Amino acid sequence: MIARFWQTLMRLWQRRRYEQDLQAELEFHWQCRVDDLLAQGLTRSDAERQARLELGMLEIHRDDVRAAHGLAFADRWWGDLCRAARGLAATPWFALSAAVVLGLAIGINLILHGLWQNYLATPPALSREGQLFDLDLRGAAGRFVPPLSGVEIETLKEQLQAVDVAVVYSHQSNQILQSAPPRMIYGASVGPDYFRLLRHQMLQGRSFVAADFAASAPVALISARLWHRLPEAPQRLPVSLQLGGQRFQVIGVVADDFAGLEPFPPQFFLTDHQEASLLQAQGKTEPPRFATSLLLPPGLDPESVRSMLRGWLAALPRNQLIDERVAEVQLLPRTAQLSAAESRDAGAFLTPIVLFTLLLLIAACANVGNLMLARVSLRQQELAVRASLGATRWQLIRLLMLESLLLALMAGAIGVLFTSLALDPIHRYGMSMLVAIGIEPLPMHVDWSLLPWMLLQALVACLGFGLLPALCLTTGDLAQASRRDSGLWQGRIPAARLRGWLMSAQVAVSLVLLVTAALIIDLTRKSRDLQIGYPIEQLVDLRHPAPDQALRTRIAAVPGVLATASTGNSPLYGFVPRQLVQVDGRSLQLGIQQIDPEYLSALSLPILLGRNFTEAEATQEQPVALISARTADLLWPGQSPLDRQVTLLDTDANGLETRRQVSIIGVVPSVVSGLPVSGVDASMIYLPGALGQPAMRDLLVRVDARAGDALLAALAEACSAGPQAQLCQPWRLSDMVSVYRLPMVVASHLAAGLGLLSLLISGFGLFGVIRFQVHARWREFGIRMALGAAPRSVISLVLWQALRQLRAGLVIGLLLCLGLSAVLSSMLGVGRAFPMLAYLGVPMLLMLMALASASWPAWRATRLSALDALREQ
């Protein structure tokens, strides 16, 4: 069977030679017969004639030989393919519209598939047989508990040694690289089995060995990207590198694509011990916690390991602390570069995008289906003629399906082209928010594994929009087929009505996509317009690990520095901590922040009522507090909050409750202290503090409005100029706000891009459909013009027909959008999710698009002469 197939393929490949041989064989036969007849005494002309007659119909014999060699089948398909290609070439506008519409939608889906494959489909490569599981610890009621510490992991390893389970663990680490200028880079500290069990490629030097984890000499591995950026790059290893204020010896260079168990490829790797000592040197008292995975040997039941872990966890000292008590342990199979928990989060992020792109694909399919219907309606006569000449129903369906297949392949090719051009820019743009914290995602390229996905989509689309019209169209009689646009499936389905349904679906989907995009853009705009309440361009967060008075003095001496202030939490840096308080018998959760007396003036915040903290109150942490104006309204509406008492309720790690009563001494304006997206603080209590106290971890610097990046460099220099040199990375609060807003900006740009694509698809689709509809009425327009109809009336007829296409779709789409807005407004607050511009603008835009799409066919209709129109039939 295989040999026969192979021979057929070879004959197809060498087709010309095959035909020549066949001709030569028959020629030889004929000549031999002529010779015999000559020998029998016939004249040459009679012999040749006689031999030709005896040989019979040569072409029929040739066909029979080809059929016996399996070539007739290929010939039949090739012929149909050529006819299908000619059919498409005869209607280039249709082919172009359909292929572009579908190609764009396939391209967007391919991009999404590429991203999914990169992060969520490929597990880390192992150098040992077994299955990797992520260790997932949960507190009571599924609460988050901190991961395992180094000490705990040591005991875990001992526990699992007996069942040959390896423990792989790491801690993602952002450290400042001493370079010009200093910058933050992303890396990981890892355990001894990390490089032993995860497959990796060393480009230079060596990987970590057991001795590196025991020795005190700081060593590091770096990525090829970082290596090439070092001034020592041309030199041989080892070289030294200053990371997080400490000098490391680089012993190896890892290939860029090695991400280990981290979501992105780290730029450096440290040993777990080095990370702990580095954090200690930076003044961080908490030891690092490690994300832990277990490599189970083949055949070992994860459930048995899990029950072992339960017993081990129950005996851990951490259970004495409420915040760290483990209630549940799970072993989650590692199936992607992202951990099981990260995959879950990423899935939640990707789901709306998947829905968005799926809608886009549906719109595109409806669009192309519409185009196909419009086209097959025009082709009924042609197919009827083919049928009357002997084509069977199957042959007609095959011809139409081949046209669909060709179209789908063209669309697939456009999709692949679009993906190859857009995948990396979109990935880079989407990840640009991570660059600020030192993460550099690797470039992404289209790989061939996407091809089956593209072919699958093309095939589904082909079956989806090609089969139904093909079946409908070939189930009819010739008499009916001779009437144009009469109906499909023996007239049971009016073609015009089916097209109307498809058009409505497409317009409704496009409207939902565009209004959603407009909603996201509107929310982003509102977030951008939000008034923070203080001059973020003039405020710099020093980002020093352990600021002290000496540092403050050095910073204050830098020219261009106007003021310094210390605080427990730098504003705009994550969520505002919340505190349980009791006020007049009511228990409330209020925002809380510790500040020194200079904080308000550094932020240009006036005292609205009462007074600021004194130095003495700050250094002695006396029981006084300032509150924001909103908090005053919340707690004592219409009354003065001065001298009122608030009780702060604290629960320590052991569950013991302490109470502290503070007296309100002043009111300050309400500002944005947490994430910009959270808006102005709903409540805020400011407690006094002073630099040097353990809780006062951040130093803010107010700089001159005209200060440039040189001042930031001077601040960084002042940080490292002290006796205990430590690095800092000064960062303007305005930059921080930009980083926080970036996800919204990226989301809005992506939404805008997808919306634009949807608009483009709608435009192409409308153009194609209206052009075909106008073409179907060619004779009517020609006769109207011949009878003296004004061009204006024909144009208005076509444009009105185009607008009528949109009616039902707009109504359905607007209803869907209202539902969507209702859901969004319940999540974000009433009124925010009903932008009038989107609700009025998008339908107007679609109508304009329909008019624009119809204008060229309308103009062509006015140029028709009756003769041309009749000849067209």
Add this chain to the structure above:
Amino acid sequence: MNFSSVMPGTLDLLVLKSLSLGREHGYGILLRIQRASQDILQVEQGALYPALARLEAQGLISAEWGLSENNRRAKFYELTREGKARLRSDVQDWRRFAGALEQVLNTQSLSALS
């Protein structure tokens, strides 16, 4: 007696048998069949080549280009091992069939059937 063509289904057998005598080109096969049947069996000339193509596709015969006795380029066919085996089994089948047919035709009366 004159047959306009051989019985349907028997052409393949005739071709295989004629090739069992040695490699031959299409025209030669035709002549062998006619001579062996003393011109009783007339093979339709054009029908021979589809039969040869069919047998070749089935792997029962193989083909090779060579020079004929009158020094012309010709395609020669040869029986393969599978072809020889098929010929043996087809000849047995045919003889059984012909014997059975002969017996039927020789039946004289109804009593002979009981």
